[in-house]
Amino acid sequence: MAHFTEHDIVAHLRDGRIIAMGRNTVTLPHGNSGIVVRLPDLKYIERILQVEFYKDPDVTAHFRDHNPMNKHISGNVVGMTLLGLMMLQYETCDVTIEVIAVGPP
Numbered sequence: 001m002a003h004f005t006e007h008d009i010v011a012h013l014r015d016g017r018i019i020a021m022g023r024n025t026v027t028l029p030h031g032n033s034g035i036v037v038r039l040p041d042l043k044y045i046e047r048i049l050q051v052e053f054y055k056d057p058d059v060t061a062h063f064r065d066h067n068p069m070n071k072h073i074s075g076n077v078v079g080m081t082l083l084g085l086m087m088l089q090y091e092t093c094d095v096t097i098e099v100i101a102v103g104p105p
Contacts, residue, residue, distance in 0.1 A: 009041050010100060018042065018105050019049065022078075025096040034081050035097055042076040042103035051080075054096040076103070 006023040013019065022039035039045065070081040078099050 007038070007040050013102070016104065017046070017102055019100060019102050021098060021100045023096060023098040025094055027092050028082065028095050029092055033095075034079065035095065036077055036079045037097055037099045039076045039078075039099065039101055039103075041105060042101065043105065044075050044103050045073050045078065045101045046103045048073070048078065048099060048101045050098075050100040052098040054098070056094045056096075
């Protein structure tokens with residue numbers, strides 16, 4: 001379950017659309033886990049411009065070609081599955097995902 005969520009408007013475009021940022025932090029166990037990031041400043045997401053991952057403590061995440069990350073966009077929400085989160089000395093890990101996207105306000 002998320003313990004904080006953040007969002008902000010990054011830029012206003014001349015055509016009326018905006019570039020917005022959404023951030024969500026969740027505590028994940030070993031293995032595969034799902035995470036959702038909402039961008040409440042957008043009606044819907046036209047295009048994702050950037051996705052960043054931050055881990056605390058720093059753990060290894062394996063992304064394999066034969067087992068790609070799932071991603072789904074629904075309205076102003078981006079959902080994704082992280083595959084292969086490996087932690088040798090920790091039970092859990094806080095993962096923050098930041099998404100920057102463009103769409104109408």
